[in-house]
Amino acid sequence: MYLSKEEERILNGEFGEGKRKALEILLAIGKIYDADRLMPIKSAHISGVSYNNIGDAGLDFLREFSVEAKVSVKATLNPGGVDPSRWQEMGIDEDFTRKQMEVVNVFRRMGVETTLTCTPYLVGNTPSKGDHIAWGESSAVAYANSVLGAMTNRESGISALAAAIIGKTPRYGMHVKEERVPKVRVKLKVKLREPSDFGALGYIISKKIGGEVPWIEGIKNAGIEELKMLSASIATYTGLPIFHIPGITAEWRDFDVPREVVEIDDIDMKDAYEYLSESFDGIDLVWIGCPHTTVEELRKIARLLEGKSVKTELWITTSRRVRQEAEKLGYIKIIGGAGAKVICDTCVVVAPLKGKFKTLVTNSAKACYYCRGVNNFMVKVANLEKCIEAALKGIWIE
Ligand code: F3S
Secondary structure, eight states, rough: OOOOOHHHHTTTTTTTTHHHHHHHHHHHHHEEEEOEEEEEEEEEEEEEHHHHHHHHHHHHHHHHTTTTTTSSSEEEEEOOOOTTSTTTTOOOOOOHHHHHHHHHHHHHHHHHOOOOSSSSSGGGGGOOTTOEEOSSSEEEEEEEEIOOBBBOOBBOOHHHHHHHHHEEEOGGGGSSSSGOOOOEEEESOOOSSSHHHHHHHHHHHHHHTTTOOOEOOOOOOOOHHHHHHHHHHHHHHHHSSBBBBBSSSTTTTSSSOOOOEEEEEEHHHHHHHHHHHOOBBOOOOEEOOSSSOOOOHHHHHHHHTTTTOSSSEEEEEOOOOHHHHHHHHHHHHHHHHHOOEEESSTTTTTSSSSTSSSSEEEEEEHHHHHHHHOOOEEEEEOOOOHHHHHHHHHHHOO
């Protein structure tokens, strides 16, 4: 890999041990992926924040790193394992909460903005088309590449942190335009009506075309809510960091329409919902907010809950910034008045909730995947209205 004079000096330790270590990490990754050089980035988004996932070993590593290392570009943080103001209501112990706070403080000391959200693009980390960035969190990576047209590989927590410290990332993969080319034309013969349909679409695409970059035709309108749901689901089920939708995503004019065609119809959509939904009646938890909700989603939830009371746990996960905006608009009071919880800084997947609930209803295909696999929950996926109805009734009625 080509190294600039300055990079050689960093590697010689002239700028401290923290920078030297961070550069070594980037060079090791660059070597694996055959990168030709490092390139400057506009921002980083760092995953691997939950103490539930990183444990004491991860915390010790970060502590050591933080002694000398500081980030040199805008860097935001993915959710941690607990909302520190609601740990008791979440059934999480004090010791875990203390350790999680320590993890967050270590990142803060390094200069990372402690946004604690998987939707950094809703809280000020908003790169433009063509910007090179180094983001972790697969749903945010797919959103950044596809919707914003920024360029990022799917970074791990440690590689995103190293990139934030050096302000550069190895040039390979999604940083190269040719790697972003759509390969299969996906024609939708079914109308997508709800964000949850966009989540189901990610699952269908994984079944029909696997890991080929899709060019998805037949979507006329899609807002942030729909696109974040599709980004999360495509990244989860196909592992892809990018998709294109003509007329909607950032780079659709930059590529030719692929020749290979695959169609998706209403039977595929019905099959997807069947796959995503298991059979049960009693509901322990209804979860909205994977990825973290927008203010608009909180508005809709407040409208559906106004003057009513939930009969089961209803958790809505979002960023602290979005919660504050929704609070000013009165939505949080209405939602809280109905007995639901608006939880910040974490989510049902990265919090230590394994085995704490048996059955879950959600509007997110990504949540379905991880709550089954990581938390051992039985899961149903439905649209937002049905999820709220389920929370109000406390049981599932077909
Ligand atoms: Fe975000 Fe957690 Fe879902 S980090 S994308 S809410 S699994």
